[in-house]
Each structure stands twice: as C-alpha cells, then as structure tokens.
Amino acid sequence: xxxxxxxxxxxxxxxxxxxxxxxxxxxxxxxxxxxxxxxxxxxxxxxxxxxxxxxxxxxxxxxxxxxxxxxxxxxxxxxxxxxxxxxxxxxxxxxxxxxxxxxxxxxxxxxxxxxxxxxxxxxxxxxxxxxxxxxxxxxxxxxxxxxxxxxxxxxxxxxxxxxxxxxxxxxxxxxxxxxxxxxxxxxxxxxxxxxxxxxxxxxxxxxxxxxxxxxxxxxxxxxxxxxxxxxxxxxxxxxxxxxxxxxxxxxxxxxxxxxxxxxxxxxxxxxxxxxxxxxxxxxxxxxxxxxxxxxxxxxxxxxxxxxxxxxxxxxxxxxxxxxxxxxxxxxxxxxxxxxxxxxxxxxxxxxxxxxxxxxxxxxxxxxxxxxxxxxxxxxxxxxxxxxxxxxxxxxxxxxxxxxxxxxxxxxxxxxxxxxxxxxxxxxxxxxxxxxxxxxxxxxxxxxxxxxxxxxxxxxxxxxxxxxxxxxxxxxxxxxxxxxxxxxxxxxxx
Amino acid sequence: xxxxxxxxxxxxxxxxxxxxxxxxxxxxxxxxxxxxxxxxxxxxxxxxxxxxxxxxxxxxxxxxxxxxxxxxxxxxxxxxxxxxxxxxxxxxxxxxxxxxxxxxxxxxxxxxxxxxxxxxxxxxxxxxxxxxxxxxxxxxxxxxxxxxxxxxxxxxxxxxxxxxxxxxxxxxxxxxxxxxxxxxxxxxxxxxxxxxxxxxxxxxxxxxxxxxxxxxxxxxxxxxxxxxxxxxxxxxxxxxxxxxxxxxxxxxxxxxxxxxxxxxxxxxxxxxxxxxxxxxxxxxxxxxxxxxxxxxxxxxxxxxxxxxxxxxxxxxxxxxxxxxxxxxxxxxxxxx
Numbered sequence: 001x002x003x004x005x006x007x008x009x010x011x012x013x014x015x016x017x018x019x020x021x022x023x024x025x026x027x028x029x030x031x032x033x034x035x036x037x038x039x040x041x042x043x044x045x046x047x048x049x050x051x052x053x054x055x056x057x058x059x060x061x062x063x064x065x066x067x068x069x070x071x072x073x074x075x076x077x078x079x080x081x082x083x084x085x086x087x088x089x090x091x092x093x094x095x096x097x098x099x100x101x102x103x104x105x106x107x108x109x110x111x112x113x114x115x116x117x118x119x120x121x122x123x124x125x126x127x128x129x130x131x132x133x134x135x136x137x138x139x140x141x142x143x144x145x146x147x148x149x150x151x152x153x154x155x156x157x158x159x160x161x162x163x164x165x166x167x168x169x170x171x172x173x174x175x176x177x178x179x180x181x182x183x184x185x186x187x188x189x190x191x192x193x194x195x196x197x198x199x200x201x202x203x204x205x206x207x208x209x210x211x212x213x214x215x216x217x218x219x220x221x222x223x224x225x226x227x228x229x230x231x232x233x234x235x236x237x238x239x240x241x242x243x244x245x246x247x248x249x250x251x252x253x254x255x256x257x258x259x260x261x262x263x264x265x266x267x268x269x270x271x272x273x274x275x276x277x278x279x280x281x282x283x284x285x286x287x288x289x290x291x292x293x294x295x296x297x298x299x300x301x302x303x304x305x306x307x308x309x310x311x312x313x314x315x316x317x318x319x320x321x322x323x324x325x326x327x328x329x330x331x332x333x334x335x336x337x338x339x340x341x342x343x344x345x346x347x348x349x350x351x352x353x354x355x356x357x358x359x360x361x362x363x364x365x366x367x368x369x370x371x372x373x374x375x376x377x378x379x380x381x382x383x384x385x386x387x388x389x390x391x392x393x394x395x396x397x398x399x400x401x402x403x404x405x406x407x408x409x410x411x412x413x414x415x416x417x418x419x420x421x422x423x424x425x426x427x428x429x430x431x432x433x434x435x436x437x438x439x440x441x442x443x444x445x446x447x448x449x450x451x452x453x454x455x456x457x458x459x460x461x462x463x464x465x466x467x468x469x470x471x472x473x474x475x476x477x478x479x480x481x482x483x484x485x486x487x488x489x490x491x492x493x
Numbered sequence: 494x495x496x497x498x499x500x501x502x503x504x505x506x507x508x509x510x511x512x513x514x515x516x517x518x519x520x521x522x523x524x525x526x527x528x529x530x531x532x533x534x535x536x537x538x539x540x541x542x543x544x545x546x547x548x549x550x551x552x553x554x555x556x557x558x559x560x561x562x563x564x565x566x567x568x569x570x571x572x573x574x575x576x577x578x579x580x581x582x583x584x585x586x587x588x589x590x591x592x593x594x595x596x597x598x599x600x601x602x603x604x605x606x607x608x609x610x611x612x613x614x615x616x617x618x619x620x621x622x623x624x625x626x627x628x629x630x631x632x633x634x635x636x637x638x639x640x641x642x643x644x645x646x647x648x649x650x651x652x653x654x655x656x657x658x659x660x661x662x663x664x665x666x667x668x669x670x671x672x673x674x675x676x677x678x679x680x681x682x683x684x685x686x687x688x689x690x691x692x693x694x695x696x697x698x699x700x701x702x703x704x705x706x707x708x709x710x711x712x713x714x715x716x717x718x719x720x721x722x723x724x725x726x727x728x729x730x731x732x733x734x735x736x737x738x739x740x741x742x743x744x745x746x747x748x749x750x751x752x753x754x755x756x757x758x759x760x761x762x763x764x765x766x767x768x769x770x771x772x773x774x775x776x777x778x779x780x781x782x783x784x785x786x787x788x789x790x791x792x793x794x795x796x797x798x799x800x801x802x803x804x805x806x807x808x809x810x811x812x813x814x815x816x817x818x819x820x821x822x823x824x825x826x827x828x829x
Contacts, residue, residue: 009546010585010587011538011548011584011586012544013536013548014538014539014540017504017509018538018584018591020585020586038584038585039505039581039582040581040582041570041572041581041624041625041627042621042624042625045621045622046617046621046624047621049621051769053770057770058617058620061510061617061659062508063509064507064509064514064660065513112516117542119542120542137542138540138542139541145524148516148524149522151517152516152517152518152743153519156745158743158746159745159746159750160746162746162751163742163746163747163749164743164748165517165742165743166508166510166513166514167659169748169753169754169771170751175716175717176717177753178751179814179815181816187745315575315581317580394814395814397715472546473544473545473546473547478544489507
C-alpha cells in the first residue's frame with residue numbers, strides 16, 4: 001500500500017522481558033504487524049550434555065515470573081522418562097505451588113502490567129479517566145500500594161511449600177521435597193484465607209463463589225450493573241472496557257488450545273483440548289501434531305517444520321526472511337491462541353464460552369478469563385490444602401534411564417508450556433521448549449500465516465494524536481499486546 | 494533538580510526473577526521502602542508507565558546530561574554474542590545492542606549496581622558453552638573484566654556493586670540501594686567479589702534448621718529426607734556466602750527449609766559446578782568441598798567421631814520426610 005508507513009514500537013514494557021512490535025500503518029489503522037523477540041540466550045544449547053536432573057536447576061531460570069511452571073514442566077518431562085508418578089501429597093503440593101505462581105502472575109498482570117495503560121494522558125478527556133488514573137496509575141496509584149503487599153503475603157505459600165520463589169528445587173519428578181505437617185497446613189489455609197479476603201474486598205467486591213457462578217454474558221452484565229463501577233476493580237475494568245469497546249479489539253484466529261493442568265487422582269482441574277470458534281467444538285489435543293518451523297527465525301533448521309523431538313536450536317543470522325529469535329509453533333498447520341481464555345473456553349466455562357461465541361478472543365475477554373480464573377483456582381487451592389495428609393509421603397526418588405525420551409506438558413499462567421527431552425548415554429541429547437508466548441507471539445510460518453498477536457494487531461485503530469506525523473505510540477496496540485500477558489524471556493529462552 | 498535519588502533499572506540477558514523477587518519485599522513493601530530511602534524510579538521495565546519512544550527519549554536525555562542518573566541497576570547478563578556483535582540482544586525500538594547502551598549509561602551513572610549473578614558475573618546465562626557470550630558488568634565469572642573492565646570505578650570511586658544471588662533476596666537489593674542513596678556505601682562494605690558484606694559475611698549454614706543433623710553427620714539420601722544434605726545431595730550451605738537461613742525468603746522459607754540443597758548461587762561460578770548439582774562429589778568417600786575455614790583432617794576426624802555418636806533419633810529422622818522420633822523431654826514425664 002503506497003500510503004502505508006512502517007513504525008517500530010519498543011522497548012515494550014510491562015511485559016516480562018524485551019519486546020518490539022513493527023507496524024505498517026495506513027491512515028488511522030494498523031494494516032499489518034510483525035512481532036520481534038529481540039533477546040536470545042540459548043537455554044536449549046546450555047542444556048545439551050547436562051545430567052538430566054540438572055534441568056531442574058537451569059529451566060526455572062529461563063524465567064523469573066514463570067519459574068515454577070518451567071520447573072513443573074521439566075519435572076513432568078523427567079518423570080515421563082521412567083513412568084514415575086508422584087504420591088498424592090506430592091501431586092497436591094505441586095498443584096498448590098504452581099497455582100500460587102499462576103494466580104500471583106494473573107494478579108501482577110492485571111494490576112501492574114495491564115491496567116496502568118488506562119491512566120495514560122491520551123485518555124485525559126474521558127469521563128472515567130480521573131478515577132481510573134487515581135486507582136491504576138503505575139507506581140503511584142492506590143491499587144499498586146495494596147496489591148504489592150497482598151501479593152507478597154500470598155507468596156508466603158512458596159516459603160511454606162517450596163522454600164522460596166522464584167527458582168525452587170522443591171518441584172521434583174517424584175513429587176515435592178517439602179513435607180507438610182499439620183501446623184504447616186493450617187498456615188497454608190490461613191494465607192489462602194487472607195488472600196481470599198483481599199480478592200473479595202478489592203478485586204471482586206463479592207464472594208469468589210458468586211464470581212465463578214457467572215454463567216453468561218448477560219449474567220456478567222447484570223452483576224456489573226448491580227453496583228457502581230468503582231465498587232470493585234473487576235467492575236472498574238468492565239466499565240472502562242465498555243466505554244472503550246475493548247471487546248472489538250485484538251481478535252486473533254479464535255482457535256484455542258490448552259494442555260490441561262492441576263491433576264488430582266488422574267483428572268485435571270482444567271481439561272486439555274482444542275476449541276475452534278468455527279465449528280464451536282472441542283477436539284482432543286494431539287501432542288504428535290505439534291510442529292515448530294524456523295522460516296522467519298534467526299535459526300538453523302532447514303525449511304521443514306519439525307516435531308520438538310527433532311527440533312534444532314542453532315542461531316543463524318543469515319536467514320534473510322528472519323525478523324525474530326522466536327520460532328513458529330503450529331498445531332498441525334494452525335496457529336493457536338493459548339492462555340487463561342483458551343484454558344477456560346476449552347474447559348467449557350459457560351461465561352467464557354458465551355463471551356467468545358459473541359465476540360471471539362479479544363482484549364476484554366482475555367482479561368475477564370484471567371480474573372475469573374483467579375477465583376476458580378483459589379477455591380481449588382483451598383480444597384487441595386485440606387486434602388494434604390501429614391505423615392504420608394510427598395516425594396519418590398527419580399532415576400532417569402540412560403536412554404529415553406519424554407515430554408512434560410502443563411499450563412503456565414500465560415498458557416501451554418511444553419518440554420521435550422531426549423536422553424542418550426545418561427546425558428541430555430536434545431531439550432526443546434515451547435512456551436506459551438512462543439505460540440501467541442510467533443512470527444509468520446512457512447505458509448506466511450501470521451501468529452496470533454500479529455493477526456490480533458491487524459486493524460488496530462490509532463487515535464488522532466497517534467497517527468500522521470505524531471510520534472506517540474498507539475495505545476490500542478498497548479492494550480492488545482498486553483492482553484496476552486506476554487513473557488518474552490520464556491518465548492525465546 | 495529534586496533531591497531524590499534517581500534510579501534507572503534495565504534488563505538484558507536474564508530471567509527477570511530478581512525483579513519478581515524484589516516485588517515481594519516486606520516490612521515495609523517495595524514502594525514504601527523506596528520512598529523511605531528517597532529513591533525515585535526514573536524507569537523500571539515492569540513497574541513504569543512509559544513505554545517505547547518515551548523510554549528511548551529518557552535514555553537519550555540521560556546520555557545528553559539532561560536527566561541525572563544516580564543509580565543504574567542492571568538485571569540479567571551483558572550479551573556480547575554472536576561473535577562479539579551484541580546482536581543477541583538489540584534493545585527493542587533502537588536497533589542498537591543493549592551492551593552498547595549499557596556501556597554508555599554506566600559512564601554517566603553515579604553508581605552502578607549489578608542485580609543478580611547474571612549481571613554481576615554472567616550467571617546461568619553463561620552456563621554450558623555460554624552460547625550468547627554472556628558476561629557480567631565487571632566480571633566474567635570469577636575473573637575481573639566483563640563489559641566495563643577491571644579498572645572501572647564510578648564517579649565516587651566504587652566499583653560495580655554486585656548484589657549476587659540467583660535470584661536476589663528482596664532485602665539484599667533494597668538494603669544496598671538504601672545505603673547507596675544515603676551515601677553510606679564504602680569500598681570496605683564490599684567483599685572480594687564486590688558483593689555487599691551485609692549479607693555475604695554470613696554462611697547459608699548459619700541458622701540452617703538441619704544443623705543438628707550436620708553435627709552428627711546424619712545425612713539425607715533422597716529428596717524430601719530431613720537429614721543434612723552435605724554428604725550426599727550436593728548441599729554447599731557450609732561454603733555459600735549468604736544469610737538465607739537467618740533472613741528468610743517469602744515469609745518462612747529458604748532452600749534448605751524447602752528440602753533441597755543450597756547450590757551456592759551467590760558464587761561467581763555457581764552455574765557450572767563440574768558435577769550434578771544435587772549429588773556430592775567425593776574422593777575416597779569424603780566430600781570434595783569442605784566447610785569454609787575447616788581443615789580437612791579435622792573434618793574427617795570429627796565426622797568419624799560424630800557418626801559414631803549419632804543419636805538414634807537423628808539417624809532415623811534423617812531418612813524420612815517428617816519427624817518420627819521427637820527429642821526426649823527431660824525428666825521422667827511420659828505421656829500415658
């Protein structure tokens with residue numbers, strides 16, 4: 001297009017890690033977008049030739065915000081090498097620790113990463129601006145002062161169950177290393193109660209049970225209208241979302257994937273699967289159908305897409321088509337969106353199913369899903385904590401075989417996380433990681449199809465002070481990018 | 494110009510975990526602690542509103558001398574690869590290696606702080622074959638040098654302050670920043686690896702709840718066992734410089750309290766121990782790494798003696814995950 005201009009947005013903050021977005025803008029719309037992950041560290045290279053159990057030290061350090069998720073994925077992959085299963089206490093404690101991180105991440109995303117954009121000066125003329133800015137402004141808003149202490153106290157569960165956060169070695173292939181006595185269990189429940197109180201007072205202004213019972217778009221609308229927008233932060237968000245029509249912003253492929261997560265006695269709390277809005281059905285997840293290609297990546301892999309068992313990570317700046325360090329994962333040939341919205345839609349939560357039927361995957365629905373999931377998971381955590389059995393085992397020993405391969409697939413806060421490991425002669429021969437944001441922020445693939453964020457940015461509107469010769473970065477782009485809660489250090493690793 | 498200490502926080506080849514840890518600061522919380530110290534955040538990647546163009550403008554304004562920079566914190570390694578080009582991390586929006594931005598900003602900052610082992614020494618990112626050619630601001634693992642060179646000092650004569658750890662404890666960072674802001678940090682407050690002695694004059698062993706097992710060499714053999722993890726499970730708590738068991742993590746935790754070994758994550762070369770992390774290397778049955786300041790003969794003699802005297806309670810409890818035999822209560826009082 002002749003009047004299109006190319007704009008580069010970065011460094012993109014309030015995401016985890018560094019991010020650049022390149023936009024082709026025409027008039028007051030984004031025509032096309034390219035997502036650039038600008039940092040390469042090479043964990044898959046670092047892991048080669050290591051003792052398999054050493055992965056438990058290295059992989060959490062891929063990411064400080066998804067640290068436990070990386071540990072759990074590695075522990076599962078290592079356990080799969082020998083078909084090891086954790087005792088029930090180990091399974092429950094792993095769920096509690098992973099849920100602690102995932103819920104803390106959702107909270108951090110909402111209050112520290114996402115909402116501060118509504119305090120931007122560009123919105124100063126809006127009727128809702130004054131209250132939004134006072135509540136959500138970065139660093140100085142009233143919410144930040146409440147949320148940091150609440151988050152810190154909630155993370156006391158890590159001190160009780162995992163030693164510390166981030167970067168714990170408590171998550172092992174055979175369970176967890178920190179057994180829980182009855183006094184500890186009482187502490188865990190007390191911390192959960194304190195966190196529930198914060199959620200019910202500040203975030204929801206209602207009982208968690210009433211939030212998870214919202215079963216349709218209409219029910220959500222009625223609930224929201226029942227009190228003033230500033231009665232709770234969830235209502236506050238819904239009010240702003242309505243004013244800015246955030247349900248029309250940031251739609252991707254509307255194909256959602258979840259690996260499933262939080263098993264207890266063989267059944268996950270959130271089921272695995274793939275949901276397509278096209279046909280409105282959920283299909284089983286086929287692990288063997290996962291492929292990654294490097295057609296637009298600074299990586300040496302040839303042109304063929306490969307299953308992660310055959311994946312190659314060898315940086316190469318000579319690929320002339322490349323614009324990012326991120327590979328392009330696909331399910332079969334399809335890009336898929338992952339995250340809390342995908343998880344809840346795949347699991348069939350009636351509210352999210354209804355919202356997605358009406359308006360697809362978009363900025364508003366991604367946020368609603370994350371907040372709803374906070375309520376769902378905290379209720380589940382209370383149940384897991386009560387089921388812990390002091391004096392019964394938490395961990396079995398792992399002895400990975402010298403020749404084997406396996407995988408661990410779990411759900412991190414941001415979506416589906418998979419580790420694929422091959423062991424030869426007692427050493428790691430290949431270790432491939434596909435992180436949630438690798439799916440969501442993937443570059444174009446061999447067929448030229450854009451990744452979910454690249455598609456979601458197409459058509460993003462620019463405000464008057466952002467188009468033409470103006471230098472200001474488009475705020476709609478900020479909302480869309482952050483609605484995915486990207487983790488860039490996981491993306492490339 | 495305000496009297497507040499102006500702090501800029503940047504990230505490069507790391508995981509962001511030191512920031513995540515820092516946000517868990519308590520008594521008081523992070524924002525209150527910074528206010529108490531008179532520190533103003535010019536920009537932090539996870540906390541600040543400014544993004545994109547505004548950030549590049551801020552960095553340029555600092556380099557141009559229009560904005561004062563009192564403390565520059567780097568989290569994550571300096572990325573030099575591939576082939577010394579720095580292209581593995583170009584700061585988004587700038588097409589310029591982050592390494593070059595960092596070098597220039599360090600020249601104008603009043604103080605430079607490396608937060609975490611990556612920024613200090615290269616850290617985990619430098620493990621394996623160090624594929625990204627990662628190094629620290631003033632060290633390359635234990636060798637002085639790194640990005641800025643061994644001779645670098647800030648405008649007050651201090652070297653880069655290395656708040657080592659993987660991750661750092663929130664208060665290691667806030668205590669250091671508070672002292673820098675107050676002008677109280679002196680060369681003598683730093684150890685030989687330029688780490689704040691406020692926490693590295695201690696050993697992880699101090700306050701370890703497994704001390705009694707250590708004394709009697711009642712050793713754990715598998716994850717979740719209660720015994721001492723030095724003999725078999727790779728624990729380096731007796732050699733690791735940090736106060737993790739007296740200044741606890743996330744309320745009541747530490748690695749040892751979590752049931753897993755200390756991997757000495759404040760040491761410049763912890764990321765490549767030369768053996769599996771959770772297995773103790775031994776020669777003739779004796780651990781290769783001995784407790785700090787302990788002569789080998791003493792250790793061998795004391796261990797043999799201690800093992801012979803190990804109470805049954807400790808022998809038993811060391812190999813299970815909960816206290817099976819409690820300590821005796823003095824006197825003859827027995828529960829019916």
